[in-house]
Amino acid sequence: MNQPVVLITGALSGIGRATAFAFARAGARLVVSGRRAAEGAALEAELRETGAEAFFVKTDVRHDEEVHNLVDQTVARYGRLDVAVNNAGTEGRSGPVIEQTADSYADMFDTNVLGTLLSLKHELRVMTAQRAGSIVNVSSTMGARGAAGASLYVASKHAVEGLTKSAALEAAAFGVRVNAVAPGPVQTPMLDRLTQTSERKAAFLDTVPLKRAGTPDEIAEAIVYVASAGFMTGEVLRVNGGRTAS
Secondary structure, three states: OOOOEEEEEOOOOHHHHHHHHHHHHOOOEEEEEEOOHHHHHHHHHHHHHOOOOEEEEEOOOOOHHHHHHHHHHHHHHHOOOOEEEEOOOOOOOOEOHHHOOHHHHHHHHHHHHHHHHHHHHHHHHHHHHHOOEEEEEEOOHHHOOOOOOEHHHHHHHHHHHHHHHHHHHHHHHHOEEEEEEEEOOEOOHHHHHHHOOHHHHHHHHOOOOOOOOEOHHHHHHHHHHHHHOOOOOOOEEEEOOOOOOO
């Protein structure tokens, strides 16, 4: 398909924003979403300046009716949905398990897990009916390992990978593929918030075999690749500078 219809959640910054521009360069028609209307309108305008067809739909992925509306608006405008990138996520509140609460759990899981589940639900509603489509969920290196002080984030990304594999098995009979890309440290505002100081950031990046953070564009390239890898489903592509090699 020369101009696939691509939907991206969490598109206003970081990996989501880079992914939107990567698909725009590939000639896709875009629907971008996020929770901040002014930033969404600005992103829509920037994408259109590149020559891409694009529009923004304000969406909070924690709410079923908003995700339903997002997918329905996509189909109403373009007639179909070919690729969905479920990128909306949060790092939540760090700290040991004994400091976590029901509220901190809900803050994390409502965005990272419920948001992914609701996105999958409505994207698959369309894609299984059209018997074609590709979904890429955004996980993390922490979806395959543990990390002291980040129990809820780690658990949420393990859940995203479980959802990915289960949805892939359900969707395969309809010709729909579901995969995930799992970034390691990426130079985004989230990384700065997690590390807090330049010294802690440098120490963290020293644990990466390539000795640096990835860039949003590098992760976007991986997402575009996975979205088009026709014989791949139920897989997690880890793009993390070698952090899970040992």
